[in-house]
Structure formats: C-alpha cells, structure tokens
Amino acid sequence: MNYVRSSLFAVLFLALALPLGVxxxxxxxxxxxxxxxxxxxxxxxxxxxxxxxxxxxxxxxxxxxxxxxxxxxxxxxxxxxxxxxxxxxxxxxxxxxxxxxQEISPGTADETVAERGERIYRGGIPAAGVAACMACHGANGNGNPAAMFPAMGGQHAQYNSDQLRYFRNGQRANDNGRMMRNIAARLSDDDIEAVTQYMQGLRAE
Ligand code: HEC
Ligand code: HEC
CATH class of the missing domain: 1.10.760.10 (Cytochrome c-like domain)
Incomplete structure (x- = not known):
C-alpha cells in the first residue's frame, strides 16, 4: 500500500516537474x-x-x-x-x-504618481488599447515562470523605465511575439514614470 502510494506520488511528481525542471x-x-x-x-x-x-x-x-x-x-x-x-x-x-x-529587497513608490501607476498596472489604459500589466506580471508583481513573464515587485523604477523606452524605440526587441513592444508603443513618458514607480513599491509574495 505504501509502495503503491509512493510510486503514484513519484509519477505525479515527475509529471508536474518535468516540463519546468528538465x-x-x-x-x-x-x-x-x-x-x-x-x-x-x-x-x-x-x-x-x-x-x-x-x-x-x-x-x-x-x-x-x-x-x-x-x-x-x-x-x-x-x-x-x-x-x-x-x-x-x-x-x-x-x-x-x-x-x-535570493530575496529581492523591497522598494517604495513615489506617492505623487503611484495612484496613476496602480490604475495602469491593474486596469491598463483602455482608451489607448494598453492591456493591464497585471494580466502577465501578476497581481503582486510575481510574474509567471512557465510563460517567462518576469517578476516586477521591488524592481528599480529607473531600470524598468529605461527598458520600457527601449521597447518603445525598438532598441530592445527580444520579446516573443512583440508582447512588450506593442504595449510600450502606446505608453507616454508620464505613463512609464507612474507605472514603474508603482511596480517599485509592489511587494512580491
Ligand atoms: C501579454 C503579456 C504582458 C503584458 C500584458 C505586459 N507585459 Fe511586460 N513583459 C512581458 C514579457 C513576456 C516580458 C519579457 C520579454 C523578454 O522575454 O525579454 C516583459 C518584460 C517587461 C519589462 C522588462 C523587465 C526586465 O526585467 O527587464 C518591463 C519593465 C515590463 N514588461 C513592463 C510592463 C508594463 C508596465 C506593462 C503594462 C503597461 C506590461 N509589462 C504588460 C509580458 C507582458
Ligand atoms: C558592469 C556592470 C555589470 C556587470 C559586471 C554585470 N551586469 Fe548584468 N546587467 C547590467 C546592466 C546595465 C543591465 C541592463 C542592460 C540592458 O539594458 O539590457 C544588466 C542586465 C542583466 C540581466 C537582465 C535582467 C532583467 O531583468 O532583464 C541579467 C540576467 C544579468 N544582467 C545577469 C548578469 C550576470 C549573471 C552577470 C555576471 C556574470 C552580470 N549580469 C554582470 C550590468 C552588469
């Protein structure tokens, strides 16, 4: 019985672990x-x-x-x-x-723009056709390992805003299916400033 249980567990474990941990x-x-x-x-x-x-x-x-x-x-x-x-x-x-x-060190958001950033992160910018960042980068900024969507919570706003500008001007073009270039093309400098400040203050869980 124990043997059956543990081999069932082993099969289940392999089935779950193989695609991610090869x-x-x-x-x-x-x-x-x-x-x-x-x-x-x-x-x-x-x-x-x-x-x-x-x-x-x-x-x-x-x-x-x-x-x-x-x-x-x-x-x-x-x-x-x-x-x-x-x-x-x-x-x-x-x-x-x-x-x-390793554990990421927490950051804080500039409060003067965080609210605008939160709206973009959680709801996108419907009028400009910008999807909610949360859909891929997670409600807590945890990202999605299987899809290779990076975690964002606590990341430097300065680094992230540089990357969004690079996606926008095509200097960074390694996003599969143009996922980020299509989004960044529709973000203004103020949008970028606000959303990256908000992400800097997000706590990963
Ligand atoms: C459809 C999924 C999707 C959505 C929606 C999305 N992203 Fe991304 N994002 C990605 C992927 C995929 C990458 C990584 C691209 C690569 O492989 O290098 C990425 C990378 C990034 C990076 C670079 C991170 C780093 O460590 O270099 C930033 C910054 C970023 N996204 C911000 C945003 C913001 C802000 C929004 C919302 C306005 C957003 N993303 C919405 C999929 C998405
Ligand atoms: C001289 C400074 C410097 C050193 C040393 C350095 N890096 Fe970097 N690293 C950077 C910079 C700057 C960037 C962002 C570059 C860009 O805009 O693409 C970066 C980006 C990265 C990224 C992408 C992160 C993301 O969120 O997309 C990874 C991964 C990385 N470095 C790993 C390493 C590793 C591993 C080493 C050591 C073998 C290393 N780096 C050494 C400066 C450095």
Whole structure:
C-alpha cells in the first residue's frame, strides 16, 4: 500500500516537474560564478545602482532566457555582452538558479504618481488599447515562470523605465511575439514614470 502510494506520488511528481525542471541549474556553482557580477548586481542580486536590474528572486527561466539573448545579441547591451562572452549554457543555468533563490529587497513608490501607476498596472489604459500589466506580471508583481513573464515587485523604477523606452524605440526587441513592444508603443513618458514607480513599491509574495 505504501509502495503503491509512493510510486503514484513519484509519477505525479515527475509529471508536474518535468516540463519546468528538465535542466535545473546548480545554485552553489552559480554563487561561485556570480562573483563576476557582484560589482553591478550586488552580492545577493540586489543592485545598489537603480540603472542596473535587481536579479534576486527573479524566475530562473526568465534570467536564463535573458543571458542567452545577450549571448546571441538578440538583446543588445555593451556592459552585458562582455559578461556573457565566456559563459556556456550550464553556467547560465547555474547563475539563474542562484539569483532565483535570493530575496529581492523591497522598494517604495513615489506617492505623487503611484495612484496613476496602480490604475495602469491593474486596469491598463483602455482608451489607448494598453492591456493591464497585471494580466502577465501578476497581481503582486510575481510574474509567471512557465510563460517567462518576469517578476516586477521591488524592481528599480529607473531600470524598468529605461527598458520600457527601449521597447518603445525598438532598441530592445527580444520579446516573443512583440508582447512588450506593442504595449510600450502606446505608453507616454508620464505613463512609464507612474507605472514603474508603482511596480517599485509592489511587494512580491
Ligand atoms: C558592469 C556592470 C555589470 C556587470 C559586471 C554585470 N551586469 Fe548584468 N546587467 C547590467 C546592466 C546595465 C543591465 C541592463 C542592460 C540592458 O539594458 O539590457 C544588466 C542586465 C542583466 C540581466 C537582465 C535582467 C532583467 O531583468 O532583464 C541579467 C540576467 C544579468 N544582467 C545577469 C548578469 C550576470 C549573471 C552577470 C555576471 C556574470 C552580470 N549580469 C554582470 C550590468 C552588469
Ligand atoms: C501579454 C503579456 C504582458 C503584458 C500584458 C505586459 N507585459 Fe511586460 N513583459 C512581458 C514579457 C513576456 C516580458 C519579457 C520579454 C523578454 O522575454 O525579454 C516583459 C518584460 C517587461 C519589462 C522588462 C523587465 C526586465 O526585467 O527587464 C518591463 C519593465 C515590463 N514588461 C513592463 C510592463 C508594463 C508596465 C506593462 C503594462 C503597461 C506590461 N509589462 C504588460 C509580458 C507582458
């Protein structure tokens, strides 16, 4: 009976785990490799400079995709191009696993624009055809690992607003199906300022 129960459990576990975890990284090795990254991203993935993204707590699937995109120059940035040049796919998986396990440091929103930002995040901008950010990035900014939608709660507003402008002008074009370019094209500078401030204050759960 116990045997039957535990093998049933094993089958169920494999069925659930396989699609997501086929090639999980090794966070211990990732931590060793991350020494090269601490100058900009902090020792625990919480960067001090608001122009550099926090990596702590981000989904490993998303982090891995970004590293692969820098390597293939699908995402172009001079600072990161030099960083990925000597990393192989296993290194990237290990780094992604390490950062995913760290805890993101909380941020706060500029109260003068947070309300406008919250409206955009939760309801989109219907008149401009902008979908609610929440639909993909989650009610608490947790994102969606299976779909590789990044987590947002606590991310630097400065970094995120730069990225939205890059999506808007096409400098960043690694979003599958133009998901973010189509949205950013319809955002004004004030919309971007407001929604990224709101996301900076969101608490991931
Ligand atoms: C000299 C500073 C610097 C160093 C060192 C550095 N990075 Fe970065 N990193 C950046 C900047 C700046 C960006 C944003 C670039 C852009 O606009 O695409 C970035 C972006 C990223 C992103 C994308 C995050 C997101 O939310 O999309 C990942 C992942 C990343 N870095 C991982 C690493 C790893 C792993 C290392 C070490 C092997 C590393 N970085 C070293 C500056 C740095
Ligand atoms: C249909 C799903 C979807 C919706 C709706 C959506 N996003 Fe995204 N967003 C994505 C995906 C997918 C990516 C990652 C693209 C990639 O693979 O690099 C992303 C990335 C981002 C990034 C870059 C994050 C980073 O770490 O570099 C920002 C900022 C962002 N979205 C903001 C928003 C805002 C603000 C809204 C609402 C106005 C929004 N998104 C609505 C799917 C969506």
């Amino acid at each position: 090639q999980a990284g090794d966070p211990v090795r990732g931590q060793e490799l991350s020494e090269a990254c601490t100058a900009c991203h902090g020792s625990d993935g919480n960067s001090a400079n608001p122009e550099w993204p926090k990596l702590a707590g981000q989904h490993p699937s998303y982090l891995y995709k970004q590293l692969m995109n820098y390597k293939s120059e699908r995402r172009v940035n001079a600072l990161m191009a030099g960083q990925v040049a000597n990393l192989d796919e296993q290194d990237m998986r290990d780094l992604a696993a390490y950062y995913a396990q």
